[in-house]
Amino acid sequence: MTTFADLHHADEPLLLPNAWDHASASALAARGFRAVGTTSLAVAAAAGLPDGAAATREETLRLALTLGPEPFLLSVDAEGGFGDDPDDVAELARELHALGAAGINLEDGLGPADRHAAKIAAVRAAVPGLFVNARTDTYWLGDGEDTTRRLDAYLRAGAHGVFVPGLTGPREIAALVRGLDGVPLNILYSPTGPSVPHLADLGVRRVSLGSLLYRHALGAAVEAAAGIRAGRRPEGTAPSYEEIRSLSRRDRGGSDDTVSSG
Template identity: 40%
Template sequence: MNNSPFNTFTKLHQTDSPLILPNAWDAASALICQNTGAQAVGTSSAAVAWSLGYADGGALPVEEHLNAIARIARVTSLPLSVDIEDGYSQNPEQVAELACKMVALGVAGINIEDGNDTPESLGEKISAIRQALNGRPLFINARTDVYLNALGSGDKAINMCLERLEFYKNAGANSGFIPGLTAMEEARSLATVIDLPINIMLLPDMAPLSEFSAAGIKRFSTGPALFQSVYGHLSESLKQLAAVKSDANLFSKALDYGTLNSAFIKEA
């Protein structure tokens, strides 16, 4: 078990260097993350949903999500952490069942969020997951949306995050995820006080990662940004083609066919 994906993933939160976790959405993006030096691979629920033709925010059918994760798990040898939003249910037992299915696919960790729900609701889900796993390892990254939902600012937001993450830790969480947190001093305060590795999401115009790392942040997630970047490039390329301006954008950053294809032959 010392070299299990769970243990490897856990140790990545305990080093002096922060974990930079790219969020993939399908087998190809996950394999590219692996082949460009990622230490682990996460998923973005938004990106997975969009790639399968659904809106973000609970619209993705659970079975389609599981199938997508199975395809990702097949091609990557890295620890895999899956964003399951709020667990796609208000029933803790159903959420726990989903978590167990993820573990059966080889998943090392999950993100699960409070969103618009009460802290008690997420705490019950985390407790139910731990009970259902019955000792099987799973790294639970408990996400609080205090900042994303603008529930407070300054000291109020800090205190709300501290209270929620302490509650989630006692329920069985391994780390705390605070997307929307961009203020350096607030990040420092939270990382200093809470006895959990803190994860934040990369957003435009943030301070350098090195400064957040020095402030105590242990994990950085790309969220849907990689998907948005790839599809932004696709959109721009198609616009240029449609306007008969140039096809240069189409090939400027294209990966070599042979390199891509051989990667999948190895993983088949």
């Protein structure tokens, strides 16, 4: 049986699309994606809450409750663990794993590296089977300085892989891959950065889409509504009513009792 960790060491990098609800995750899995991540921006936006502000713990758990039983590997974006106490973050990880999550993404938000390392160590001790992807925001929120030192600290704490969103320069990516000596590097795909095949050639082992799909979907919905108001027909493809309905557990013959309890 292929594990989530195995997908980071396959012949091709793991292209991880990020979903925001049951339908989006199920539709991606139906197109052959063996693993699906969540996107904290979409979870927060759907609830009218700010992203990256530790405000969506319950919403994140609710989404994991919905997606965890599905027949694809699930990685959950948990921001910084929704708190500074490593024990609290470890308890969150236990809950996510119990709901079916195979991986967790934890970001440092450029807070103290030792605090983030303590969270990673606590999660590893509490849930050894959960793949921990340690994200540093040195490029996302800064100029890239201190990236190597932070990643070293997170790896010593037990992270299985590391994530550096905002890093798009091929030379810098290749150098970081060499320094990681086999540890899977996760890069956030950018339409203006290297293509997925190029990232593969550079040695990247995981490529995340982050909030890109959600933002495209939201943009397409607004454009379609505005176009209809202006008398135009909507462009692009749209699944039919029946195709969307077929994604539900009930229409697939399963039980939706777990989902309805949320």
